Amino acid sequence: MCLLLFLFQLMMILLSSPINVLVESVLTTAKPGCQTSCGNVTIPFPFGIGSNCYLDPWYAVNCSSDKPFLLSFDLEVLDIWIENGTMLVNHPVLTACNKTSYYDEEEFTHMESVNMENSPFFFSQTKNIFFGLGCSNVASLLYNDSYITGCYSSCQASRATDTIETIGCYGIKCCQTRIPSSLQVFNASVNPINYDKPKETKECEKAILAQESWLTGNHTETAFGILSQAERVPVVLDWGIRNDSSFNWDMNDRHHSDCANISSFMDDSFANDNMSASTMGIQCMCSRGFEGNPYLNPGCQGIASGFFVLLLFIGAWWLHIIIKRRKDIKLKDKYFKRNGGLLLQQQLTSSDGNVDRSKLFNSKELDKATDHFNVNRILGQGGQGTVYKGMLADGKIIAVKKSKAIDEGRIEEFINEVSILSQINHRNVVKLLGCCLETEVPLLVYEFIPNGSLFQYLHDQNEKLPFTWEMRLQIATEVAGALSYLHAAASLPIYHRDIKSANILLDEKYRAKIADFGTSRSITIDQTHVTTKVQGTIGYLDPEYFQSSQFTDKSDVYSFGAVLVELLTGKKPISSSTTQDGCRSLATNFLSMLDNNLFDILDAEVIKGNNEEIMIVANLAKRCLNLNGKGRPPMKEVAMVLEGIQASKKESNVQQDREEIEYVRTEVIEPWDVASTSRSSTFEINAPSLDVQPLLTM
Known part of the structure; x- marks a missing residue:
């Protein structure tokens, strides 16, 4: 009782208003009152689904068919990480295809990525890789038609064993390189080294920006097979909060969090000169010893507070389990009485003390035995219920009869059947193994009879087993x-x-x-x-x-x-x-x-x-x-x-056997061996009596 009282007090504390705010801030990273996820993707603030749930339209997310899309660029969102200011999106693959068997410079137009200029999003320099797929090509990455970086891929390997599958994307029909920081849009091209040289294949050349860990996390052969066929691949974006007057957000107002300009996380040697720290924005993270969403206020809470909330939830969970068990016990007791348990006990007790003849099964035991009363286990259905095949934990096969209704008349029939069967002990009457009264509808457990009913054998006769007159x-x-x-x-x-x-x-x-x-x-x-x-x-x-x-x-x-x-x-x-x-x-x-x-x-x-x-x-x-x-x-x-x-x-069969024995004795044995006569007489004395007992004994 003391434990129950303690858990009840914990529940009352948990339900109080201040703790509710604390629990919500620890367990969710979305704005209070807003949708926290779409499909399997958590949507943390500053992102949001629906009006008043995101910081700015840049962060608006549409949840369609359990797939989140960043509305500003119509990119599918695969994941969002608060702790390092990154997100994973599905980005289109840039493709160039030749229509002829020879290279044509005019066909190699520049391909442009999704344009994220003037937004708080950037292609991550540290988490992405730029690939070029093709033979004897230069894959180039450009910004405003100016070359930034690129790589070269050859057609022939120095050794026959050097292939993409064996050495990876390191120059043989595939090349890779890093991209600059603060990149928000780029052009890409795949150009041949020798335009007069015939193409070895008619496949399209591709310029691909993809998440590095996505590629290295797959088997090399599988990954490049996917790349050659894919139209979209995972790409990591860095994001932050725009720190200018157009946003009503102050980094100094963040409690228990550390904020810094995005530029401080980037390699200045690659930085875009046209972008200032204010336009690039800031990123925040919870201070050491705190957890939560630094973009909410208050968003970062002490770990100790979170641990306390966890203890409260564990206590509440145990309280819920205890209360549920007590409810289950009361419900089973209610079903037992409603299903005629007291009447059954009275009838069995008054029947020469035969109470122990009928075993009481519990509901979990029978539910498991019948695979949750699976329709595939149904043996038959009648006016009084459905019979299921089951198997107990000890391997014993049983038949479980589940009543169709729980009205008073049906319950009386059920109790009547249990009471009667508990008194019957005959080899030609189905044996009652027990019953279960703690379920919504009563259950009877019988021995399993494997060969069906006489009706089935009479009217669905099997040619392989004729139903003879003797049977x-x-x-x-x-x-x-x-x-x-x-x-x-x-x-x-x-x-x-x-x-x-x-x-x-x-x-x-x-x-x-x-x-x-x-x-x-x-x-x-x-x-x-x-x-x-x-x-x-x-x-x-x-x-x-x-x-x-x-x-x-x-x-x-x-x-x-x-x-x-x-x-x-x-x-x-x-x-x-x-x-x-x-x-x-x-x-x-x-x-x-x-x-x-x-x-x-x-x-x-x-x-x-x-x-x-x-x-x-x-x-x-x-x-x-x-x-x-x-x-x-x-x-x-x-x-x-x-x-x-x-x-x-049987008497006829015995007489026939005697006649056959007599024939053997008189016609076969006596002419050959006199000594055999005594043996045959002994056999005759031990033959079955004509006074044959009935087959069924009572």
């Missing part, structure tokens, strides 16, 4: 066993209320797993039905439940019957085709053809199966689809019928 019968048996367990063997009877092929998932061994218990209900012993608004899926929905709104265990039986028909026919529960009577459900169509034309509607893979088994399952489906719920068999009986088919298949 369908196995899945039907497993689903029936799971529903029988839910109805009769769970601690409280559980009605699923939305059995359909899309809610039956298949694991890596194509074993069935019932999923999506959002609309399920636990039923007390004295209850015979649940009265509620009708919920379910058309094609699987019990007609009796639809009319009465009373859901019983026989309603799940009807839905399972629709799944059996789907397995038998390979058709969707509702046909898109229409008849004279309108759209008919698959169940209705199946019942009408069962007695005489059953094999006309069976799936091609099913027809390959055992006809007797098929007829038993078809008649079982008919009983499940009885319009009168009382006429339907309970799921326990349904499971026993299907398990009986499976058991008879």
Whole structure:
């Protein structure tokens, strides 16, 4: 609490008016209230964007498409440095091109740079280099048509290995030299040494003024390749403040700063005689021990003050983090209560102390596992939410169900699903790993089932993996066993209320797993039905439940019957085709053809199966689809019928194995080796019993 109080006091100091002025002067170099940057370029005073933000129109900057331009010369600004009075601009390359294969003196006109005369800007003598690109040429730099400096480039090297790429710009097809100080405009030309000599190339000769560090900072071959193609290159300008009566600016009024005429920084031997110290202007820098913008008043502040401000900001930042964490904790607690956390705890606690069966995940863990709930991780979407594939920190693959809405009805369904699944422990029911209630919408975490849903396999069949009758019968048996367990063997009877092929998932061994218990209900012993608004899926929905709104265990039986028909026919529960009577459900169509034309509607893979088994399952489906719920068999009986088919298949396989063994014993072994008879008898005694156990055990 003491730390929080201290940080709060620091924040109050930080927000006070004098400190605000100090913070603003340290952190920004622009005029107060003005735009501080354009794109990635900081715009310090005396430069500025917009009226009243610059010292004089010479320093006006336009920010267009996140690129700053110096309006006085329409030059793109790449950077501005207060501490040494320089700026980096994009300057045009001066080019001369011959139209013929021989040099023509008339074609080599003088090329003029950007004219900055009478401005506070100069081409930097120390930071720029003048280049001449071409063969057997003299690159000249002139001022008022008077030669100032230049360089010569030859065509042939003294050694074959001497090229621009190996030795740089030192006389072979490229030359360089320094420029004079105080230069504000210049002419350049590239002239041949011998006009009668044929040109070796038809490339343009170029006179280039460029930033020296830009060239040396690149690989030589790359840099000169850029120079030969570039239309604009970085050039450094020196700048200052014009110290004459036209500017309302006094260098003696600068606190904690040192100012001097620009001429004192230049080499007098190259200085322009036409420029006086007053017209050249002055440059300022903060005194030792101070930082900031010397052109603002006050602009330079003590480093100690800046350090104090830094401490204040660190304190404020920590205070912000602490407050944010406390808000996050309160928000998560709010979500936990709103998402039914207290109700879930109450239900789980009252369910024989099964609270620990469901792990509570934190939001950060699941957010990272699903890559921030990336759309590429979506496994499926339904009426109650979206399911994402995720991977926990330990490498475990999971499925995370995110609810679509947070209204009270949806939250009740969510809590109901958690409560029910926490009580279920069956190999053919999707396992609930945990939940997260501290997010805006509640989350459920399941085991990941890799092979999709039964619906996908029935209606998007893969030729490489035929969905055989044996696989369908196995899945039907497993689903029936799971529903029988839910109805009769769970601690409280559980009605699923939305059995359909899309809610039956298949694991890596194509074993069935019932999923999506959002609309399920636990039923007390004295209850015979649940009265509620009708919920379910058309094609699987019990007609009796639809009319009465009373859901019983026989309603799940009807839905399972629709799944059996789907397995038998390979058709969707509702046909898109229409008849004279309108759209008919698959169940209705199946019942009408069962007695005489059953094999006309069976799936091609099913027809390959055992006809007797098929007829038993078809008649079982008919009983499940009885319009009168009382006429339907309970799921326990349904499971026993299907398990009986499976058991008879195994018994048949065992009998076939015995017959083969007997054949080997009587026809092969006995004529050759009497001793082998005893061995075969021993084998026969250890053969599997005819009393085969059901595949699913409860």
